[in-house]
Amino acid sequence: MSAPRWSVEGRDWPNRAAxxxxxxxxxxxHVQTFVPEARDPPATILLLHGTGAATHSWRTLAPLLGQHYHVVAVDLPGHGFTTGRPVGGLSIAGMAGAVATLLGALQVTPQVIIGHSAGAAIAARLAIDGRASPAAIIGLSAALLPFPGLAATLFPTMARALFVNPIAPHLFARIARTPGETGRFLYRSTGSRIDDAGVACYAALLGTSAQCAGAIGMMAAWDLVGLRRDLARLKTPVLLVHGDADRAIPLSNAREAVAAVGDGRLETLHGLGHLAHEERPEEVAAIVRQFMETRI
Incomplete structure (x- = not known):
């Protein structure tokens, strides 16, 4: 199974020097770190990307936040240039446990965890299980609840069926290598139009069967029903930032998730899709800074 290579797919990787x-x-x-030029130790932010993505998802947002905070971004297991399989597999709990082990190795204690989509679920699991104690969690297009209606049953079932089919990752990778297909797929599935550099990164990753297998495996192992049940135990303040044009996760899910946690707030971005932080990183950075000034 082909995997992304740092010397090939990562040769022109965004923020490669970090x-x-x-x-x-x-x-x-694979870890990227951004540190501002400041005397006082700044607050630390951990960035967790969503399914099928990698650190490139933060290509503009991370440096913007890095002007004011210590920012750590990682490629999650099964994604990007991180290799190996965590002890708990690609489930939410398994991924959260792996991230907690990495934080220990890095000797990093994040004051804020920002998660995009599935990354927000990992952030919530870290806090609920006591593996991290952030002062706040920020979910960007957060995947904290099961998909609405029939999709709640069909989506994980289809993902598990694809996961056991060894040919599926190769087929998806072949499709992603078709010129123009990745950009079309991203818009159809997310409602976002991102820059050419971002599309090229997604295409490079999804053009490898290992990246596709990681994304499928993650979706197949995902237990959002269990997370929904445990959200009431999440005492960490939560800010959800959600685009009203998100085709992957409806805004109604964000409203319900905010109501499910003890201390939640929702900020709606008009006209933006599931990759809002890639569409308008400056706007998202301003929201993050304003929120952190009141919480940290």
């Missing part, structure tokens, strides 16, 4: 590789928990992690 990258390093760290061994922790049986994985070789």
């Amino acid at each position: 990258s390093r590789f760290v061994a922790a928990g049986g994985l070789r992690w």
Whole structure:
């Protein structure tokens, strides 16, 4: 199975100078770090991307936040240039456990965890299970609840069916290598139109069967029903930032999720889709800074 190669797919990777590789928990992690030029130690932000993505998802937002905070972004297991498989597999709990082990190896204690889509679910699981104690969680297009209606049953079932089919990742990778197909897929599935650099990164990753297998495996192992049940135990303040043109996760899910947590707030971005932080990173950075000034 082909995997993204740092010397090939990562040759022109966004913010490549901020990258390093760290061994922790049986994985070789791709980590990017941004530190501002300041005397006082700044607050630390951990960035967790969504399914099928990698650190490129933060290509503009991370440097913007890095002007004011210590920012750590990682490629999650099964994604990007991180290699190996966590002890708990690609489930929410397994991913959260792997991230907690990495944070220990890095000796990093994030004051804020920002998660995009599935990354927000991992952030919530970290806090609920006591594996991290952030002062706040910010969910961008957060996937915290089961998909609405019939999709709640069909989506995970289809993902599990694809997961056991060894041919599926190769087929998806072949489609992603078709010129123009990745950009069309991103718009159809997310409602977002991102820049050419971002599309090229997604195409490079999804053009490898290992990235596709990681995304499928993650979706197949995802237990959002269990997370929904546990959200009431989440005492960490939560800010959800959600585009009203999101085709992947409806705005109604964000409203319900905010109501389910103890201390939640929703900020709606008009005209933006599931990749709002890639469409308008400056706007999202301003929202994050304003929120952190009141919480940290």
